[in-house]
Amino acid sequence: MSKLASAEEALSVIRDGMTVGIGGWGPRRKPMALVRALLRSDVRDLTLVAYGGADVGLLCAAGKVKRVVFAFVSLDFMPLEPAFRLAREQGAIEVTEVDEGMLLLGLRAAAWGCPFIPTAIGLGTDVIRNAPQIKVVDSPYDDKEWVAMPALNLDVALVHATRADTSGVCEIASPDHYMDDWFVRAAKHSIVSVDELVERDYFHSAEVARRVYWERNCTQSVVLQPGGAHPSSSDPLYGFDPSHFKKYAELIGEAGYSGWADAYLGQDEATYQRSVGGLDSIRALPLPVY
């Protein structure tokens, strides 16, 4: 069965009001081509769950978002994501702010079919005061109270992998797959964009097969989009694009979402890539050093 689809075909499963998880971390390996296709669509009122970067910022700025479940939204070298910051300060979005580890537990609970996972995280802090939907419960086994981190059930997960075959076997060749496996497992439906398409026998190598973090039946669509993580990184193929992020921050600050969209979004991914200097220049972006 081939799961190869265009971004538009793959994203057609997303309806208004759905909960969408986005893999990656800050400015690293974000499925940005899929995000841009969402920006070009009519979908709205989304709940986003992410270790956020410009994916969350752009979708908030474009008015696509009702609520964000987040622990941070950051571009790392630029600690505060400019569009998310603006959306928060304008009170334009609802938020469920959780600890990074709570977000992981919420995805695991969803993946494992549990309503919640008990944890000490959040006790004594405003995380539980500001999110009344997150309950504190008694334990049947001890006299302590515990935060019941609810399952973060995702309607759709969007992630970016390095390579896949058409059946949905996905390789993440980057040094870290982050929580992408949990995003995929927490979702009813997962859409994976990839830089490269490979044949099935590519995975015969045991070393490559070890870089496959979920089974192919967790992947419903494969979208081939070389450079599709730009301006985030897709280590080891290319680094993130600090100069585009700076330009993006400038445009959001001066002219809001339309300032960026008019200059860069374009009608399709080919137009976008031309506006940022082309695929060759994306592939030449150096890997980040920390």
Next chain:
Amino acid sequence: MTFSLAELMTCAASRVFDDDGEVLATGIGLLPRLAASLAMLTSNRDLMMTDSQSFMLSTPNPVSGLAEHSGQDNENWMGFSRIFDNVWSGARHALVGPSQIDRFGQTNISALGGTYAAPKVQLLGVRGFPGNSIFHANSFFVPKHSKRVFVEGECDVVCSIGYNPERLPRGYTFDEIDIRQVITDLCVMDFAGPDHQARVVSLHPGVTLDEVLDNTGFDLAVSEFLAETAVPTAEQLAVIARLDPKNMRARQLKDDPPGVRVSVRETG
């Protein structure tokens, strides 16, 4: 021997790890990371450290001038999900720089002012602070000691649990909360005063106690052994220079002040 305030603070901050044994030391920000790396190379060689990306290192990377990650002294893969396995085991000590710290040792990196629905200034979000604070040791690094950081009331958004009796979860005691030291540009403090009150432990050379008290939004206890913060040794300065060949430490504090202060700072 001359040294900068950044170097003095780095050496003072490195001491928070001295007695930790085999724990993951995480310094967020250039000087805290430099401090943790310095400790791992001098006072506590059992410390563990990551490359801030996805591997544990047997030798810390330099904090500046690193061209690429390949060739570094990897010890084991340590992706972000595995970091949490370590955090939740308690075997970690984080040295972090909150935007606000209150009298209970609670901290804020999430948002300032306004309302929670529309804060005046959105900061990072709570990140890993809630979990860090309830699972493992934490120390704080404050580049500019002021009432803006050491706030009069509670933090605008309480991101980490501290020693606030009103927020102590049922079944818990303060023994389960482990706030170690606070290193500022004026002094070193801890929370070992009466009832976990913040307490001045040492003053940096040339700094008076009044300066510290005047720039803190809450009352401080003072250690009966109040000392002058130890100045860097030649060995420490040499290791620092090796870890930071591009001298990025000189760009972390405004005007890169000398380690021994001559003028008294204004109240702020």
